[in-house]
Amino acid sequence: MADRDHRGFEVLFTCPLASGLHARPASKLAEVANRYASECTLTNLRNGLFANAKSVLGIIATDIRHQDRCVLLLAGADQRAASKALQAFVQEILPQCDVPLIDTASLSRGSTLPRSLKAAGVTCIPGVAVSRGIAQGEVVILNRMSLPQKEPTRPGPINSNDELDLIHTALSTVRHQMVERLKYSLTPVGSAVLQADLAMASDVLLLEKLTQQVLSGNSATQAIMETAEYFVDLLGHSESEYIRQRSADIEEICLQLLEEVSDESPMPSIQLSVPSVLIAETLGPQQLLQLDRRRLKALVLEHSGSTSHAAILARSLGIPTLAAVRNARLLFAPGRQIVVDANRGLLIPQVSLAVQRFYEREQNTLDLRKTAWSRTLPTESDTNTNSMEVAANASSGEEAMVAFENGADGIGLFRTEMIFLGREEPPSEQEQFAIYSEVLRAAEGRPVIIRTFDIGGDKKVPYLDLPREENPFLGYRGARIYGEYPQVLQTQLRAILRASPAGHVQIMAPMITSLEEIVAFKVAVEEAKKTLASDGIAFGSNIKIGIMIEVPAIAFSLDRICREVDFFSLGTNDLSQYFFAADRSNAHVSSHFTVRHPGFLRFLEQIVKQIQSQHKWIGVCGDMAANLRNLPLLLALNLDEISVPGAEVHEFKRALSKYDAVDCQKILERALACKNSSEVDQLLPLQPSRQQEPLISEELVVLGSRSQTKEEVIEEMVDAFYVANRTDDRHLLEEALWAREDLYSTGLGFGFATPHCKTNAVTSDSICVLRLKDPIHWDSVDGEPVSVVVLLALRDSESASTHMQVFSILARKLMSEDFRHSLLQAETRTAVTVYLGEQLGTTFTGTVGETLVPKSPVQPQSP
Amino acid sequence: MRIVAVTACPTGIAHTYMAAARLEKIAKHFGHEIKVETQGAMGIENKLTESDIRQAHIAIFAVDIEIEGRDRFNGVKVIQVPLQEALKNPEGIFTKIQH
Numbered sequence: 001m002a003d004r005d006h007r008g009f010e011v012l013f014t015c016p017l018a019s020g021l022h023a024r025p026a027s028k029l030a031e032v033a034n035r036y037a038s039e040c041t042l043t044n045l046r047n048g049l050f051a052n053a054k055s056v057l058g059i060i061a062t063d064i065r066h067q068d069r070c071v072l073l074l075a076g077a078d079q080r081a082a083s084k085a086l087q088a089f090v091q092e093i094l095p096q097c098d099v100p101l102i103d104t105a106s107l108s109r110g111s112t113l114p115r116s117l118k119a120a121g122v123t124c125i126p127g128v129a130v131s132r133g134i135a136q137g138e139v140v141i142l143n144r145m146s147l148p149q150k151e152p153t154r155p156g157p158i159n160s161n162d163e164l165d166l167i168h169t170a171l172s173t174v175r176h177q178m179v180e181r182l183k184y185s186l187t188p189v190g191s192a193v194l195q196a197d198l199a200m201a202s203d204v205l206l207l208e209k210l211t212q213q214v215l216s217g218n219s220a221t222q223a224i225m226e227t228a229e230y231f232v233d234l235l236g237h238s239e240s241e242y243i244r245q246r247s248a249d250i251e252e253i254c255l256q257l258l259e260e261v262s263d264e265s266p267m268p269s270i271q272l273s274v275p276s277v278l279i280a281e282t283l284g285p286q287q288l289l290q291l292d293r294r295r296l297k298a299l300v301l302e303h304s305g306s307t308s309h310a311a312i313l314a315r316s317l318g319i320p321t322l323a324a325v326r327n328a329r330l331l332f333a334p335g336r337q338i339v340v341d342a343n344r345g346l347l348i349p350q351v352s353l354a355v356q357r358f359y360e361r362e363q364n365t366l367d368l369r370k371t372a373w374s375r376t377l378p379t380e381s382d383t384n385t386n387s388m389e390v391a392a393n394a395s396s397g398e399e400a401m402v403a404f405e406n407g408a409d410g411i412g413l414f415r416t417e418m419i420f421l422g423r424e425e426p427p428s429e430q431e432q433f434a435i436y437s438e439v440l441r442a443a444e445g446r447p448v449i450i451r452t453f454d455i456g457g458d459k460k461v462p463y464l465d466l467p468r469e470e471n472p473f474l475g476y477r478g479a480r481i482y483g484e485y486p487q488v489l490q491t492q493l494r495a496i497l498r499a500s501p502a503g504h505v506q507i508m509a510p511m512i513t514s515l516e517e518i519v520a521f522k523v524a525v526e527e528a529k530k531t532l533a534s535d536g537i538a539f540g541s542n543i544k545i546g547i548m549i550e551v552p553a554i555a556f557s558l559d560r561i562c563r564e565v566d567f568f569s570l571g572t573n574d575l576s577q578y579f580f581a582a583d584r585s586n587a588h589v590s591s592h593f594t595v596r597h598p599g600f601l602r603f604l605e606q607i608v609k610q611i612q613s614q615h616k617w618i619g620v621c622g623d624m625a626a627n628l629r630n631l632p633l634l635l636a637l638n639l640d641e642i643s644v645p646g647a648e649v650h651e652f653k654r655a656l657s658k659y660d661a662v663d664c665q666k667i668l669e670r671a672l673a674c675k676n677s678s679e680v681d682q683l684l685p686l687q688p689s690r691q692q693e694p695l696i697s698e699e700l701v702v703l704g705s706r707s708q709t710k711e712e713v714i715e716e717m718v719d720a721f722y723v724a725n726r727t728d729d730r731h732l733l734e735e736a737l738w739a740r741e742d743l744y745s746t747g748l749g750f751g752f753a754t755p756h757c758k759t760n761a762v763t764s765d766s767i768c769v770l771r772l773k774d775p776i777h778w779d780s781v782d783g784e785p786v787s788v789v790v791l792l793a794l795r796d797s798e799s800a801s802t803h804m805q806v807f808s809i810l811a812r813k814l815m816s817e818d819f820r821h822s823l824l825q826a827e828t829r830t831a832v833t834v835y836l837g838e839q840l841g842t843t844f845t846g847t848v849g850e851t852l853v854p855k856s857p858v859q860p861q862s863p
Numbered sequence: 864m865r866i867v868a869v870t871a872c873p874t875g876i877a878h879t880y881m882a883a884a885r886l887e888k889i890a891k892h893f894g895h896e897i898k899v900e901t902q903g904a905m906g907i908e909n910k911l912t913e914s915d916i917r918q919a920h921i922a923i924f925a926v927d928i929e930i931e932g933r934d935r936f937n938g939v940k941v942i943q944v945p946l947q948e949a950l951k952n953p954e955g956i957f958t959k960i961q962h
Contacts, residue, residue: 740873740874743873743927744947746877746878748878748881748950749950749951754877754878754881756874756876756877757874757876758874758876758904781947781950781951781952782951792876792877794876794904804876804903804904804905805905807876807877807880807904808879808880808901808903808905808908809880811876811877811878811879811880811881811884812880812881812883812884813884814881814884815881815884815885815888816884
């Protein structure tokens, strides 16, 4: 900031946002600028374009992209204050006010038609998948909303004042509608989109242009049409695809205004009467929100890319959406059934029998995989332990969604700091309510522990006036600041309580050091309940209150604290650095003082024992839980739950089911007797899971398959791998099998076929068996149809493993008539599994000579 | 007749071993003595020794790929067939070598 001269102040900045200064951050910038009377001009130094920074439309028309140098020039009575506020905004708020765009590369990947469909002669139309999912529906075509060609004739001369009134009323009605829509349970992303729209409808430039038009003698209708044309032209010529797409937003707003000032409706309104796929050139966010969501199954857009507001909204509402489908509106007759596969990025115009069969199976596979993951894995062999739940850490609805897709038993830690950071005012109750409700809905009844804001330390926000501290981690943070900001805490507690009827919520306080803090926190919760009750707002009963264990002091008054709280969660990051008085980021001290230090493990053991002797619940949510190698220690500590990164939940569950509780107990005993962290390190197995799956399991046996072609059989078997969680990349596995199949048929005669491959698309070596109801053609050596398919998949990295030996035995056995006969006759999936196990010398659940926990781990050297 | 054989297929996971089992079975059926070396994903197994090869009347290669140690068979009558042949029509192979 420079006090240039008497003419004004300057604020220089470089655009930090990867997708440029687009509508949503622009609306925030304009909001700040509008608080001051000073004139505020924004200039993009790259292209010389400048605009009034109080206008969202103006700002986005300057086409500011990532790394563009820009300057804000302020002139007026309050220029000093304005420049200060804007300086703070561009430095602190702007870098954080982008909603990350979804990686479109990962979304659009694929767009290859499944083999079985290709073989059945099915055609497809590729598109860019901007919101994942699969759906079928009847085609409904939305023709481009268009500005009327000529003004409807109106009698009488034009009175400018009347026309201006009309425009003002229309603007306020449209804004009011948007505000109303904002109130209804939208996702945070959806709200941001609507906010940006609202900012445009409130834009000073828009009003200025409309007024100008009327004062030059135009009617309200004409003024709106001219204004729309002006902005569409202005934004439509931008070099940035993102900004060009905003012209659709402004056009939609103008159409809404037109609707208000005239009797005729230029906005085609769509009533969906059956499950539908809506095809449009593009779609405005308001228009999308008006549609009946129960019947809108999928969207197909001709133009909009992944950054259009329609696409962003579709993602947040979970509507499968394909974009960039050229001439889509001309390709289909209304009423026709089509399939939108936004997982593969394609559209299937004809729902033939093959297509129907494929997608029925696909849906079934996706459902099965979901339930397979959410099933608790421990089996009969681990009756005594391994009941430890695997929950996930999350800080947004999207993250929670990922966690539950991976089979999380709950959210062990929902961090709320992200909601509070990067903004000028604390989040409103309504905004927080929407976020917490979204998480609780995603949880579908599973427990969600919401931790109240942990601000202070290294996390600062402008609206809490926290002192600069010499030693922030030993200072004023977490629950310690709640006394000074009771209103911020009340707002959050009210939002959590209001959301509580949507699920199973628990509230947790961070950075608790004393009993007094706990009592004060509980009083605050009661206060929030009281005000809600007096406002007549419902909230769940029996909501559990817990605390983080981060400060060692708390461990020495657990007997009293257990009487006050329902549960505890170990925050091992802070707990270990306070325990050792060693900064985790300081390499000089951090390497020796780790969570695996025997001293720290003894400390944890003591804490857990004390808490469990009082019959209270305890979990762990720190980084200690996120490391798979620590799992034996945590299991032996007998914790009720570990909370890990959402995407890795299934990995932890799988590993968990493999550990033997007694072995883990022994490891912990040895660890407690070690001298230091490195000795403990040696006790822990390096590579848990992998290769630990049995070669064959019941999930990999399919009996009575109704597949009709070789392509379908292979797809069905690959699906079985997917459901059994033995592959994450079905396409890669399928291609590997076909690469071998294409050399020459694996039909070996006698009605048997053995497709096989070596690929790391499988997570462990596996045998999969499929028996067909009706034999099919496989191009076998003896020309006979095939009724039993034995698929062998070997990982590529493992050289000459014991499993290969089993495969070679199996290959030889297939030449024996008795063996084939038995496979053909075995009545159940279990019978097939057991028979193969016996014949191949592997057991039902285990593989040859491998266990996860080494039987005789390295002995620590005695002191 | 004393026969030695080598089986090898592109991936070395399944067909190498199936063909070996098949050749062993059919040879027995015809009253021949056979030893089959497999060259698969586990490397060379049941390796043919110098004396195995020296004493053999004929060598059968049921292979789809170049095998290792082909020069060991210099001076022995070799009949080479695609591996599939050993699955499709092993009897045919033995009928051929008897003439």
